Structure formats: structure tokens, C-alpha cells
Amino acid sequence: MADLTGKTALVTGASRGIGRGIARRLAADGALVAVHYGSSDTAAKETVAAIEHEGGAAFPVKAPLGVDGDVENLLTGLQAGLDGRPLDILVSNAGSGGPGSLTMATPTTFDETFAVNVRAPFFLLQQALPLLNDGGRVVLISSSITRVPLPAALVYGMTKGALEMLGRTLAIPLGQRQITVNVVSPGVTDTDLIAPVREQPGIIEALSASIALGRIGQPADIADAVALLVSDDGRWITGQVIEVSGGANIGVMGG
Template sequence: MGKLVGKIALVTGASRGIGRSIALRLAQEGAFVAVHYGKGQMEAGAVVRQIEQVGGRACAIGADLSTLEGIHDLFTKLDNRVLEHSGSNQIDILVNNAGIGQIVTLEETTEESFEEVMKINVKAPLFVTKQALPRLKDGGSIINISSFVTRVASPSVFAYSMSKGAIDTLTRLLAKQLGSRHITVNAIQPGIINTEMNAETLQHPDGQKYAADLSIFKRWGEPKDVADIAAFLASSDSRWITGQLLDASGGSHL
């Protein structure tokens, strides 16, 4: 029996990449998964079908997280779907995964590019979490997707790195605030993962060598490497871990 049987999870940005893999992994452990998507309706539907084909339960929910109206829309839809499934609007697991990558140096950063990355990578998880808290059961878990760029200075992704630093701070703040409710809050810091976000880097031999050489294991990461960590953090096995930033970069730049 899976470790998340009877649990309900919301995974933002779950139509592809790391979010998709996390949604599949949580469902494999028995959770009912709300697969959020921004624009990838077909991809999210495919994730739901893949979960259902192996006996799992899931639903796809589309919402624009760049605005507060869109976030409100997400939870209106989520309430309806969760009510259908369980008879209440309570959830057990929130995964703040939705985000955008941005290869832009400080010199190339514009007000528009800065606001774009902050809107999705910082503002969205903050207000998604705010909306989720009244719905999140005591003893639940919040998992934030950060990045190893908060540990390894990467000037080529300047504003992106700043945005993930904010996620690390949010993680610690929430862990402190929610301890009395026995809600664990942790962040995963992936390195270079084989997703659409890093497709340009990994399609060239030089990029492949660079990505592999970062890790002491001499390979780049796969989405399932992160998803397995998320499944652990979502389960009771991690009940004594909170406020932590878990490096998931394969020992990059040790």
C-alpha cells in the first residue's frame, strides 16, 4: 500500500517537467492529485490519463497564476473537484512547483523581465500558499521547488536566482509559522534537470558535458530524481524534517 493513500495533493505547474514527475510519483503512492497547468491543457490531461491508467486518481485544473484573480480561480476549481472526491475542500499536500526559467544577466535584465520572473516564481507561490493554508490539514506538508543557484552563484541567471532565494526564505518563514499545526515545510533545490527548461543546454554536446561535469556522479538530473524526494517529504517518513533546503543537484560544486 502506498504511503499517501487517502491524501489529497495540489501540484502547481504539473503538466510537464519536474511538476509532472512529482504528480505521477505522488499518485503512485496513493494520493489524489490535482494537476495544475497554466497553458498546457493537453499535457495536463495526458498526466491525468497516465495516472488513471494505473489505477490512480487525479484531475486537471487550469489557472493563470500570474494574477490574484487567477489564483482565486485555481482554488474555486480545486474546491469543487476536491469536494467531489472527498466531501470537503481540505487538502494534505501543496507542491509549489510552477515557475519560469530565465537566462538573463544583470546587464540584460529589464524591468519587464524582472517583473515576469518575480510574478511567477515569487508572487504566485506566496499567494497560492496563502489561499491554501485554510484548506491545508494540520499535519500536512508544503514542498517548495527552489534551485541550487541559491547556493552556487550563477550570474547568467541573475533575477531567477534572486527569485529562488526568496523561495528559500519563504520556506523557513512558513516552517516557523506552521509548526504549531504540525505542517512540515521544506524546499528542494534541484541542479540541472533534463526538462524543457534546460532543453537548449542539453541538446548540444558542450552543454551535456557541462551539465554532467557539475555533479560528482557525472550526469545531469532526471525529473524522477526530484520526484522521489518530494514523495518522501509528502509522507510521514519526513515528519521530523521542516524548514530545510534539500540540495538535489547530485553534489554539484561540492
């Protein structure tokens, strides 16, 4: 385990799935975690309760993304919870994906997806910089879909490609403050988002067969990679896109 004692962290989209896993891991390592969420008070309370049950410290921050005033509302809640303390770690995990193929996407769904997945993290980073400590850590959560395209999720994949460019580029100016900026790209991960996939016979088995390590990911797999990057052990890693997928689709399996 890394030692994040005395550190503060913001994890967006932390009420469920990968975000919840990251929040719990950072809190277990000693950080005070701001659990951002957009709508489900119940899910956010469950995340905070799980962290406190495990001996950690956290507080919820409600701020729907992709709407007017989203970043301002998020930062207001964050600063209230930090109570004068600076921010050490920012993990931008929140994301959205609607109908996104070339034929199914509409101007409305296109704009909504980009508003949540690109505009919100961009302006969150812009406006959170005064709060972020020198020597801090920024991690953006992308997706392995940028390497293995999925036509049905074209728009979603485009937003994640934009995040990867954002991370690589910001590493340059923020390096002057010794702030590292990295992108973690998860492969297929076992969260409620893939529940419809689980209902289709043989799909999980087929996906697992395409992964070198033979299984789909768990939120803890992603959270552990993030924990490395935000710890002191990750101090010399910046401007990188790191895929955490168990070796998905890296070649012909078997043999």
C-alpha cells in the same frame, strides 16, 4: 513507496517536467492529485492520463499564474476537484524565467518573473491555509542556482532565494499545526527546459563531469525526494532547504 492513500495533493506546474514527475509519484503513492497548469490543455491531459494509466487518481486545474486573480482561480478549481475534502499536501513547483541578467532584464521581465515565482506561491500559501489539514505538508521547489550562481539567470536566482526564505520562515508558525514546510532545490534536470542546452555539443557531458554521481538529474530523482518529505517518514523534517543535485559542484572532481 510511501503510503499516501486517502491523501490529497496539489502540485503546481504539473503538466510537464519536474512537476509532472512529482504529480505521478504522489499519485502512485496513493494521493488524489490536483494537476495545476497554466496554458497547455494537452500537456495537462497527458499528465492526468499517465496517472490514471498507472492506477492513480488526478484532476486538472487550469490557472495561469502571475496575472490578476491567479490564486483565486486556482483555488476555485482546486476546491471543485476536491469536492469538500481538505488538502493534505501542497507542492509549489510552477516557475518562470525570462531574460534575467543584470544587463538584459527589464522592469517588465523582472516583475513577470517575481509574479510567477514569488508572489503566486506566497499568496497561494496564504489563501490555501484554511484548506490545509493540520499535520499537512508543504514543499517549495527552488533551484541549486541559489548555491552556484549563474549571472545569466540572476533574476531567476533571486526569486528562488526568496522562496527559500519563505519556506524556512513559514515552518515556524505552521509548526503549531504540525504542518511541515521544506524546500527542495534541484540541480540540472533533464526536462524540455534544457532542450537548448542539449543541442550544444559537449555541454551535457561537461555538466555531468561536475556532478559527483556523474549524470544530470531526472524528474523522478526530484519527485522521490519530495515523496519522502510529504510522507510520514518526513514528519520530523521542517524548515530545511534540501538540494537534490547528485552532488553538483561540491568540489574539485577527479583524483
